[in-house]
Every structure is written in C-alpha cells, then in structure tokens.
Amino acid sequence: MIKDAYWIGMADGGDICPEFIKHFKVKTTIREAMLTITAIGVYEAQLNGKRIGDFILAPGCTAYNKRLQYQTYDITDMITDSNILSVTVGKGWHRSRMSENRPEINTKPCAIIAEIVIEYVNGETEIILTDKSWTVRNSRVIFNDIWDGETYDASLEPEVSKTVSVIDLDKNILIPQEGETVREQEILYPKELIITPKGEKVFDFGQEITGYVEFTIDAQKGDIVEWSCAEVLDKEGNFYNDNYRSAKSKLSYICRDGAQSYKPRFTFYGFRYIRIDKYPSEVKLEDFRAIAVYSDMERTGFVRTSNEKLNKLFQNALWSQRDNFLDIPTDCPQRDERMGWTGDAQVFAKTACYNYNAKKFFEKWLGDLRAEQRENGSVPDTVPNFWKIMRSSSAWGDVINVIAWQLYVMYGDKKTLEANLDAMRRWVDFMTNDSLDKYLWTCPDDSDKKWRKHYGDWLALDAPEGSYRGSTPDNFIASAFYAYSTELLIKAGNALGKDMTEYEELYKNIVSAFKKSFNKFTTQTEHILALVFNLTDNKAETAKSLADMIKANGNKLQTGFVGTPYLLYALSENGYADVAYDLLFQEEYPSWLYEVNHGATTIWEHWDGIKEDGSFWSDDMNSYNHYAYGSVMDWVYSVAGGIKPDENYAGFEQAVIAPVPDKRLEWIDVSVKTRRGIIKSKWTCESKGIRYDIETPVKTRIIIDRKQYDVEKGCYVFYGKNDVDKGVNDYARE
Ligand code: BGC
Numbered sequence: 001m002i003k004d005a006y007w008i009g010m011a012d013g014g015d016i017c018p019e020f021i022k023h024f025k026v027k028t029t030i031r032e033a034m035l036t037i038t039a040i041g042v043y044e045a046q047l048n049g050k051r052i053g054d055f056i057l058a059p060g061c062t063a064y065n066k067r068l069q070y071q072t073y074d075i076t077d078m079i080t081d082s083n084i085l086s087v088t089v090g091k092g093w094h095r096s097r098m099s100e101n102r103p104e105i106n107t108k109p110c111a112i113i114a115e116i117v118i119e120y121v122n123g124e125t126e127i128i129l130t131d132k133s134w135t136v137r138n139s140r141v142i143f144n145d146i147w148d149g150e151t152y153d154a155s156l157e158p159e160v161s162k163t164v165s166v167i168d169l170d171k172n173i174l175i176p177q178e179g180e181t182v183r184e185q186e187i188l189y190p191k192e193l194i195i196t197p198k199g200e201k202v203f204d205f206g207q208e209i210t211g212y213v214e215f216t217i218d219a220q221k222g223d224i225v226e227w228s229c230a231e232v233l234d235k236e237g238n239f240y241n242d243n244y245r246s247a248k249s250k251l252s253y254i255c256r257d258g259a260q261s262y263k264p265r266f267t268f269y270g271f272r273y274i275r276i277d278k279y280p281s282e283v284k285l286e287d288f289r290a291i292a293v294y295s296d297m298e299r300t301g302f303v304r305t306s307n308e309k310l311n312k313l314f315q316n317a318l319w320s321q322r323d324n325f326l327d328i329p330t331d332c333p334q335r336d337e338r339m340g341w342t343g344d345a346q347v348f349a350k351t352a353c354y355n356y357n358a359k360k361f362f363e364k365w366l367g368d369l370r371a372e373q374r375e376n377g378s379v380p381d382t383v384p385n386f387w388k389i390m391r392s393s394s395a396w397g398d399v400i401n402v403i404a405w406q407l408y409v410m411y412g413d414k415k416t417l418e419a420n421l422d423a424m425r426r427w428v429d430f431m432t433n434d435s436l437d438k439y440l441w442t443c444p445d446d447s448d449k450k451w452r453k454h455y456g457d458w459l460a461l462d463a464p465e466g467s468y469r470g471s472t473p474d475n476f477i478a479s480a481f482y483a484y485s486t487e488l489l490i491k492a493g494n495a496l497g498k499d500m501t502e503y504e505e506l507y508k509n510i511v512s513a514f515k516k517s518f519n520k521f522t523t524q525t526e527h528i529l530a531l532v533f534n535l536t537d538n539k540a541e542t543a544k545s546l547a548d549m550i551k552a553n554g555n556k557l558q559t560g561f562v563g564t565p566y567l568l569y570a571l572s573e574n575g576y577a578d579v580a581y582d583l584l585f586q587e588e589y590p591s592w593l594y595e596v597n598h599g600a601t602t603i604w605e606h607w608d609g610i611k612e613d614g615s616f617w618s619d620d621m622n623s624y625n626h627y628a629y630g631s632v633m634d635w636v637y638s639v640a641g642g643i644k645p646d647e648n649y650a651g652f653e654q655a656v657i658a659p660v661p662d663k664r665l666e667w668i669d670v671s672v673k674t675r676r677g678i679i680k681s682k683w684t685c686e687s688k689g690i691r692y693d694i695e696t697p698v699k700t701r702i703i704i705d706r707k708q709y710d711v712e713k714g715c716y717v718f719y720g721k722n723d724v725d726k727g728v729n730d731y732a733r734e
Helices: 308-324 342-355 359-372 399-411 414-434 474-495 501-517 524-532 539-552 564-572 577-585 592-597 628-640
Strands: 007-010 018-025 030-039 042-047 068-074 082-090 110-120 125-129 135-138 141-145 149-153 165-167 174-176 182-188 192-195 201-219 224-230 250-254 258-262 269-278 288-295 301-305 643-645 654-657 667-674 677-686 689-696 699-704 707-711 714-720 731-733
Touching: 007 018, 007 135, 018 110, 030 042, 030 082, 082 110, 082 141, 182 201, 201 224, 201 308, 250 269, 269 288, 288 308, 301 308, 301 628, 308 342, 308 592, 308 628, 342 359, 342 399, 342 564, 342 628, 359 399, 359 414, 399 414, 399 474, 414 474, 414 501, 474 501, 474 524, 524 539, 524 564, 539 564, 539 577, 564 577, 564 628, 577 592, 577 628, 628 643, 628 667, 643 667, 654 677, 654 689, 689 699, 699 714, 707 714
Parallel strands: 068 174, 149 250, 654 699
Antiparallel strands: 007 110, 007 165, 018 082, 018 135, 030 068, 030 110, 042 082, 110 125, 141 149, 182 288, 192 201, 201 258, 201 269, 201 288, 224 250, 224 269, 301 667, 643 654, 667 677, 677 689, 689 714, 699 707, 714 731
C-alpha cells in the first residue's frame, strides 16, 4: 500500500526541481516489479537512466487538497541487479503561479510518496517504500512554472545528494489514477523559418498545439538557447504574444559540450510559432520539432463535407479540444489562465463526446467538481478551483447537470448518474435557495455574493459598450438554466428509477413562473434559450422572430458563450434549418468561417480575435484557442449528419438518424463510433433527389423528410425529396 510509505521532500527548493534518488539491489530472479508513485507537483521517474512510463505531467491536475492521483507502473523489464531510481519533481499545477491564490495548495512542500513492490520467482515479496533512506539533490531544471516555462542548465555537474526529510502530509487524499493518461501525441515539423520585418527568427509549425518544442544542437558548454511562444503574428508579420498576459511561456537552455537535444518536461505551452531569442549557431529547420501533448482519448467522431472551409473549421475545433484536454478541460492553453472553466466545458462537452470517447476524462474531472462543490451546493466557475474566491455563475455551475447527463446519453453507463445525482440535486437546490423569487433564479443586480457571479452571455456581441457580458439579463439566463438543470436532474433520477415527484413539481412551477416573468424576447440568446429549453408556449412565433432577427442582421449571429451552442438547434428544430445553414456558411464577421478565412488553426475566443484590418481585438482577453464556439460541431454530427443517441436507450442502444441536408453542400459524411459499433450517415445531393447512405449496427429510427422508418441493423440507401428535386421519395434496403 502506497499509504504505508512516508512523504519525503525538500522543504524549500525554490524554483529548482529536486531529484529524489533511491539505490536498491534485487536479491534473486524477479517475477514482477511495480512502482506506485505520486508527488506534490509533477514528476518524471527514471530507472537506471530510462524514463518510466509515458505519462506526461503525472500525477495530473486534481482538486489537490482533497484528491491526489497516484500512478502504478510495471517496471519488471527495467530492473537490473543494482538499480538507481530517480524522480525529478516540477511545480506542476500544484505549486506554480496559477494556484498562488490558494496558499493551502500552492505552498505545500515539494514531496513524493512511492512504493516499489518486487515479487521474486521464489514467491518472496520485497517492498521498498519512500523513507529516510532516500536521498535528494538539485536537478538541472533550475526553473519551472506552468505559465512561465522552464530553464535547464545542462552544464551543471551533478550534486552530491543529501538525506531527505520525512514530511507530515495527508495520505487520505491519495486516490488511484482515474483520468486518461496524458501522452505525447502528434509531432509537427516546422513549415517555415520566418525572418520577420523586425528581423526576428520565428518558426511556424502551421498549427496551434499544446505541448512543447524539442531541439537538437551541437554546442559548447555555456551556450544559451532561448525561445518564446506565440499563437499569431501581428498585422506586420512580427512576433506577437502580448495576449499571453503575464504568462512568460519561455524556454531557456544552457548547453553542455557536444551534441545534445532537449524538450521541456515540467510545463506546457500553447503555440503555433516560436521565436528563437538566443541561439549560439545557425538556426536550422531540421533541428526543431513540436510535440502535441494531451489526454489519450479514443477518437470516435469523423465529419467530412464537400466544403473545404467547413472541413477546416471542424479540424480547428478538433485541435482546440486536443489542446484544451490536457488532463482537465481548460478555457485556453496559453495565457495566464489555463483553468478548468466550468462554463466552457459545459458548452463544449457534447462536441467533445462526439469527437472522442471523453467518458473517463470527464468522469475524473466531475470527481474533482464534486470535491469542490460547496456545502450550499454551489459549483465553482473553475475546477479545480485555483482562485481565492470560489464563485458560481449560471451556465457555468450547470456543468454538473449538463455533463453528467451528456455522458450518460452518449455512453449509457448508469454509474455516471449514480456518482453525480446528488451533486446535480444539490446544484438545483442551491439555485432554489439563492433566488430572490420563488421558482426563478433571480438575484439583485448589484450583489456579486461571494459564491455568485454571473458571467451572462459571455462575450456576446450585443454587450453594452465596455462589457463582456452580452445584453441578455442575468436573471433570464439564470432562470432558464434553472429550468434546464432541473429537467436534466429529473431525467437522471428517472433513469435510475428514483422518485422525482418533488422535482417534477418544481420543474412545472419553474416553467410557468418563467413564462409569466419572461414573455418578451429581445436578444437572440433570449429567443434561443426559450426555444431549446421549452420555455415558450409560442415556439412558431419565437422561432420566426429569431430567424427574422438573424436575417435583418445580414444572416449574422450576435450570441456569446450561452446562446451560441444552442443557436443552430433553435433554428433547425423549429423549421428554420435553412437559416441555421446560412449562419454556418456565413463568411463575414461574425461567423465561424470568418476566422477560418483569417488563418485560424484552432477556435478563437472572440468572433473578431483578428479584425478585418488585421489588428487584434485586444491584448487583454484574446485567446486563439478557446473551444467554446467549436460546439457548433455537435450540431453537425447530430443534425446535419443526423446521428443521435436515443435518450430513452442511452449509449446508442438505439439510435436516431435524422439528417437535415442543405443543397449548398454536395455531400456530408459523418461517422460515430459508439460502444455498439460504428454508425455512418452520408448524404449526397444528386439530380434525382438526395441520396442517403446509412449504416447502423443497432436498431435505429431513421427520420427522413419527416417520415419515420423503424429499421433493424444494416445498410440502407434512401432517396428523399427535400428541396433538391421533386419526385422520388422511396426507401430501400441494400
Ligand atoms: C475565461 C473564459 C471563462 C470566463 C468566465 C475567462 O477569463 O477565459 O473562457 O469562461 O473567463 O467568464
């Protein structure tokens, strides 16, 4: 048991990463040897000079004061007669600047706890635990911080190691690895070495990634290599990273003599470009490569269309997912945030679950969310919470209800609901108790209580001058999400066979109070929420009014984080699929394709991150890698391509395929790997009508031209009339 071991550490190593060392010998032939280990920080373990495992930035990011994961590695094949185990520990999320506002986490000493269990072929077992017999010394990593980067001094001679101190730290927080392993993934070679107008040497990797750069150099002791990161170049083509704000995101490397290569090990960077700030010799393309690092999830969703710009948009959303799924779902991977913002995750979760099997990734994070949920039921705006004050906003706190239900619908595991039902209920109860008015979630305009701070329709374009929050009133959004979260809680409870009468009553009352209090819709987002959360008796009129607003606005949206994810659904589910497609095809600002046309390789935080004239929206809040608006992809999977799980038969036990074509696309080809097999849906606009090719391994309700066909497993070709051609509307089984 790892809990039998002692926490050992170095009280104040400052910025330098300590290296813990244990020498041990084996007695006779071994059958198996396992290492179980974790650290306050992030660790890299080596046995006899070789890296153990491929988990980058282990033990990952959790709500550290309650949960700290440990990992177990099979080291059988690495063991020799006489062994040196070395464990270098960086600050990680735990002790970097990003958690400075939580001193109870951030100021913990750098420490490790570990256990090696050796089983010999003769049946004997030997256990080596971290204790006073281990030693420690300064490593060559002389600075590291998640936001600021890393400095490595290869010229340093190894120090003599000293004895460690045994430290009294909590062992009850230790839990086995729950999340996905974080691994090195794609390798990207630089596309170009740019010499900017200012004369800077800048590598362009052609794609924004999260990870780091590895380089090889032949140098002399004391030579220095230094680089900085950027997402975009400025209007003039110069290096620009003011939008990283206080995050330095640098690498400094002091060389030893001879040929050597290096990649950072205790930090990560969000970048497409690096500027070589110092380099002792000629900078050559072939000596650099970028490595993407993210949680190792299985890719499950694929979308291709006849429109290359849309394909690029979907690629960008996919990359924003990879880049922001490094153990926790983050807002962005580059500036001085990189936090598990709950609203962003809530918005993107559905897309995430189509693109990848995100079950394990999210379940671990929901574990941290439950650990961070306050006693009064409020859910913080970031998980883990590294802010001084743990705040709750509507649409952010609803994340627990939205994601738990989403995971159940996609993957059909009741255990997900069992684990989260109580937290979902407590979130609903929190809103009930926090409200000024019964059956709504209303609060005084001017009081951002300690646990409440609404972000509104964050970054919507109808925001009053100087505000980030959009024009849709907080009370409207909060009450709409109160209804939605209560509805999801009821569905979850019913799926588990619980008596939900109390909440069914509550839900009815919320809906009727909402309809009484909010019966006029002004902003696009008000229309959208009323439609998709079923909060209006007059859907036809509301949908028409929304479509008219969009048309009057030149087929353009105005929505922010709250309205955008549901915008296309509000239209297509209410007879305006053509307007939904108008928005999808729109290329002028603001639109999804505007950023594609302006060179985006990931999804931007702002619709106008780069303006028409090439200038930037601002330096202050302007990330080019925020996945929130990438949520448009789930509409493409589930409406355009039409592949949906049937909520009553969760986990794709039964599927619904209801594609909604548009003749401005020649074809779309969507496939989703479910736990029941791969479902494919393709439609092609042909002269005699629309041809639908559908392949499904499960019982499926196929809905084409509003006609429903219940079909058993198999392959089908349908012709639907849609508006391409009048005529054939038959279907046939192939
Ligand atoms: C983050 C967002 C987040 C927001 C809360 C920002 O700084 O980057 O994505 O949801 O704050 O309003």
